Amino acid sequence: MEATTFVLFGATGDLARRKIYPALYNLFLDHKLHNSFAVIGLGRREVTDEAYQAMVERSLRDFSRREVKDTASVRSFLKAFRYNVLDVGHTEDYVKLLERVEQVETGMGSTPNRMFYLSVGPEFFEPIALNIEASGLGAAKGWKRLVIEKPFGHDLQSAQELNLTLSKAFTEEEIYRIDHYLGKPMVQELDVFQQTNPVLHALWNNRYIANVQITAAETVGVEERAGYYDHVGALRDMFQNHMLQLLMMLAIRLPKDSSADEVRFKKREVMEALEPLDEANIEASVIRGQYTAGAIKGIPVPGYRSEAGISAGSMNDTFIAARLQIDDPFWKGVPFYIRTGKRMKEKSTRIVIEFKEPLKQSSTVEEDDIPNLLVFEISPNEGITLQLKARDPRNKGKFKAVHIDFHTSSIEVPEAYENLIHDALNGDPSFFAHWNEVELSWKWVQPILNAFAGNSVPLYSYAAGSHGPAESDQLLAQDGHHWWLDA
Ligand code: BG6
DSSP states (O other), X not given: OOOEEXXXXXXXXXXXXXXXXXXXXXXXXXXXXOSSEEEEEEESSOOOHHHHHHHHHHHHHHHOSSOOOOHHHHXXXXXXXXXXXXXXXXXXXXXXXXXXXXXXXXXXXXXXEEEEEEOSOGXXXXXXXXXXXXXXXXXXXXXXXXXXXXXXXXXXXXXXXXXXXXXXXXXXXXXXXXXXXXXXXXXXXXXXXHHHOHHHHHHOSTTTEEEEEEEEEOXXXXXXXXXXXXXXXXXXXXXXXXXXXXXXXXHOOOOTTOOHHHHHHHHHHHHHHBOOOOGGGGGGTEEEEEEESEEXXXXXXXXXXXXXXXXXXXXXXXXXXXXXXXXXXXXXXXXXXXXXXXXXXXXXXXXXXXXXXXXXXXXXXXXXXXXXXXXXXXXXXXXXXXXXXXXXXXXXXXXXXXXXXXXXOTTTSOOHHHHHHHHHHHTOOTTSOOHHHHHHHHHHHHHHHHXXXXXXXXXXXXXXXXSSOHHHHHHHHXXXXXXXXOO
């Protein structure tokens, strides 16, 4: 860790309050911030340094995973925070910002570095990056880095345009693209787990694995984000980024002690090996869904089209399920099923790996259909479970499932943003999305976007509080599989 000025655009916004300040605070408590660490918060509103610090403190009390008890340590943490007013389009505001940054750096004592964190809407990425460059803010004495968060574009073309603009101010090595799923502790476990356990390493291929199921189910609806969500849908909001990142993390095969470059290179290889979908036949592999009225945990909720801010005839996808195939020697023939949706029965992000049963007599579903499953629970619970099959001592001739598992307590484990901010400060890009991954993801998704836009794919409905449209079950049934929900 080195002396750093953390320049935060969008300092009074929701993401900053809910995630960024609590993450910095927990890093501070764990002595993971340099002594010379300063934050300059930026926003359009006039706010004094004191009022800004009070706001940061409130956010810690509301959202920190560790309770804020020790006021002396909070006070010492808050000393690092200053505020500057800035309108992203006003060139002169960047000049004033540069003065403030230089002032802060004078007291730092060692070569100061600059991290620009853009916690703002994507429409501001380009003007901010260009103004950083034009104002001289980008000419740091030490390193400079840019942290941005999805969405990286709206489709392939806009993503490419955005990247081109950013590259005028920052090199690829300087850009840290956050996909917060990559910061989740269990996701960071995925490659290491198979790599460091020879038993699993040996089984991690198409000889032993029957299929992989990646689910991110949410119980929430569109919340207050109707304006955004109705133009984005589950495909852009979750699938193109989080879900494909989970797939890459599960499917990569890494040499031991791989460097960040190797990790990203291998992820790129996975994306390159993903079999493209034929736009004329998307329906065969992709299920598009939208929720209708239903109930979540017994509480009635309206259908998507009756949500405030959503048009009555909206064809937006709130659910998507897809079958993907990776054409490489390890995974050829293993279907990867991905599904994600709003207003589903439970909040659960998990990956289930179903192992083959070579001794199974026929393809009929047997009474004791208890395959070996390896389940990664990513959130809200964090843990790993291995399902094995054992004789049921109480029922002669029958079998039962036994589970070997471990779970962690979320209070003790660093949150995604802590992991990611810490890595970005240390210059470790392993768990950030490289441009190649982003571009390849958009390329893969683009035919689906086209098919959705042209409505050449049916929009199936599902009741809020269910597991999604019945057609998503059919997708697996065609291959002789089914979703494992409660394993
Ligand atoms: C965000 C999406 O990226 O991820 C949201 O924009 C979604 O729509 C959220 O709710 C889910 O994140 P998590 O960490 O709660 O699974």
